[in-house]
Amino acid sequence: MKINQSNRLKAQIEEEIATGALQPGERLDEASLAARFGVSRTPIREALQQLSIAGLIEHRRHRGAVVSAPDPKQLLEMFELMAEFEAICARSAARRMLVSDEAELKTTLEACRRAADAGDTDAYYYENERFHRAIYIAGGNAFIADQAMALHRRLAPFRRLQLRVRNRMKTSLGEHEAIIDALLNGDGNLSASRAYAHVAVQGERFGDLLTSINRAAAE
Incomplete structure (x- = not known):
């Protein structure tokens, strides 16, 4: 089963959320993530959109995307x-x-x-x-x-x-x-x-x- 780039990035980021590498409330900056994963901002933006739909991140005013994980x-x-x-x-x-x-x-x-x-x-x-x-x-x-x-x-x-x-x-x-x-x-x-x-x-x-x-x- 072929997984596209944005899906792979989504899987990597969601695992970091699950393991606590990315903490609840932590800001997810597109530019920083793109630099860390060595990709453009477009697949990062797509991955964050998927994570938002899944409820793993939320968009807050003045902060952008932040991690939202359950206790x-x-x-x-x-x-x-x-x-x-x-x-x-x-x-x-x-x-x-x-x-x-x-x-x-x-x-x-x-x-x-x-x-x-x-x-x-x-x-x-x-x-x-x-x-x-x-x-x-x-x-x-x-x-x-x-x-x-x-x-x-x-x-x-x-x-x-x-x-x-x-x-x-x-x-x-x-x-x-x-x-x-x-x-x-x-x-x-x-x-x-x-x-x-x-x-x-x-x-x-x-x-x-x-x-x-x-x-x-x-x-």
Whole structure:
């Protein structure tokens, strides 16, 4: 999957936000970022626009673009809502998905498997995004799909960090396979419960995520 320059810059900046390298309230100056990444201001501006849409930065009067990141409590609440969205979409997809949806789900699952086999967390991150989007679309409710994607983008940098937890990528792939199995069997309740569990980060998993954020920030 080819990633253009502005998307690559977006991924780099969002990871710095997630790891704490860029702190909440910190100003993001286009000229400084362009010089640091060795690019023109145009792809930086495009990347910042994408981050603004995702809710990771905000534009303040007299300051321009600044980092807007959630605290741990808000982050947990956002993951809880994300898990609910996943369950809703999966339950609907089990009933409503078309042949084309099924084909896309299988394609994205295979792409995730290739990335996992290669141990490539960055590739897995992007293919994982495609996998979840395919479920949202297969649910057949465009409004819910849009809301799910908006929150998915908001949590993107933190979901990326999750993949660095030991064995998380392999575990994630197994969870994808279980979700697909339930979807193809048309079991709405099982699809929903597996999709919810896949995204929920309560307990140890949330602790692992916070540890990853803190360790990355210290590097």
